[in-house]
Amino acid sequence: MKIRVGYGYDVHRLAENRDLWLGGIRIDHSKGLLGHSDADVLLHAICDALLGAANLRDIGFHFPDTASEYKDVDSKLLLKRTLEVISAKGYRVGNIDATVCAERPKINPHIPAMQKVIADILEIDIDDISIKATTSEKMGFVGREEGFAAYAVALIEKE
Known part of the structure; x- marks a missing residue:
């Protein structure tokens, strides 16, 4: 069995009149x-981690923000x-470990x-999805409540 690890990171700005x-x-x-x-920063970080692990570039390559078909798209679809x-x-997903940073x-x-x-989306056991939350102790753009950041690591496996 071959295993690979990928890392993902994403940020999005907070704005009025948007659903979180x-x-x-x-x-x-x-x-x-x-x-x-929909700017789901956590799902975007997970996508990048999975794509990186498989050496398939990044979320912007596969789902560019210049493509009208992805305007306001539900990130669960991505x-x-x-x-x-x-x-x-x-490849199949082994596990995900992610952190959301928000005040x-x-x-x-x-x-x-x-x-x-x-x-459910990744067709793996719920125990294989770790999500943690933290703040940035009032420092930086997250601390000023200007946006969120998310980090993710993915393990994928190939038989």
Whole structure:
């Protein structure tokens, strides 16, 4: 068996009049993340980690923000298509370890729902999806509540 590891990172700015989508679920908050798609920073980081592990470039290469078909797209669809791309190369997902960095709202109460959504899309056990939440202690753009950041590591396997 061949195993590979990939790393993903994404950031999105917070904006008024946007829904907050994170880990494939809508979270009630006064602002949402701004982007060409629904700006789900966590799913984007996971996509990049999976694509990187399979040596398939990055999310912007596969789903460019210049393509109208991805305008306001649900990032769950991007994650599903990412799975299809790595599967076509013979890989399956082993596990995901991710961290969301945000000052508000509290992310921890939403983690079980995010794990379920992601596990279902990636066709793996919920126990293979680790999501952690942290703040940046009021430092930087996250600390000033200007945006969110997410980091992800993915392990993929090929028989």
